[in-house]
Amino acid sequence: MTLHLATTDDANALLAEDPLALLVGMLLDQQIPMEKAFTSPAVLAERMGTPRLDARSIADFDPDQFEALFREVPALHRFPAAMAKRVQELGRALVEQYDGDTATIWTTATSGDELVSRIAGLPGFGQQKARIFTALLGKQFDVQPAGWREAAGPYGEAGSHRSVADVVDAGSLMKVRTFKKEQKAAKSKSPS
Incomplete structure (x- = not known):
């Protein structure tokens, strides 16, 4: 499978093979360009000196040193301190709830509603982000429990072409960006 979410082939390959990298990319996908968010897991793994991300390693990492990894130039996110903390909280939740096996979140979900609920229950994920991630799993990873489209x-x-779930090449990325700009413009015009 070839993904087109990150800026490098290596980062896209990591997203395709490492469920935690994909989940961390989705977590980071706010207030920065999508490609930056989905490239950062590969950069984080490199800075941690490992080929893949590991929930236990992230959970157990010294918080100040973990934040330093996020702050190192180029920073992994616009808000490195907050996102370092959130990624560590995610790592801890994965260890506590899924024994550190990220893919268990979706491989054992029996319905789309259960999948959305599980993802929304993770640190840094709300209903909307959980629906987008469910759509990404369904559309690009063939994770399709009963009712996944409706749940998403x-x-x-x-x-x-509403979200990262629909980005499969440069053309679809432009369509998603256009949709988001239109939505933002519509919100700014509507009375509060």
Whole structure:
């Protein structure tokens, strides 16, 4: 499988083979460009000196040193301290709830609603982000428990070009960006 979410082939390959890298990329996908968010897991793994991310290693990492990894130039996120803390909270939750096996979140979900609920219960994920991630899993990873499209809401619609779930090449990335700009413009015009 070839993904087109990160800026490098190596980062995309990591996302395709490492469920935690994919989840961390989704967690970081806010207030920075999508490609930066999904490239950062590979950079983090490199800075940690490991080929893949590991929930236990992240959970057990010294918090100040972990933040330093996020702050190192180029920073992994616009808000390195907050996101370092959030990624460590995610690592701890994965260890406590799923014995550190990230893929268990979706490989054992029996329905789309259960999958969305599990993802939304993780640190840094709310309902909307959980629906987008469910759509990403369904559309690009063939993780399709019963009712996944309905649980993902509009993000599950085929050809919707609403989110990262629909980015499969440069053209689809431009369609998603156009959709987001239109949504932002519509919100700014609506009365509060």
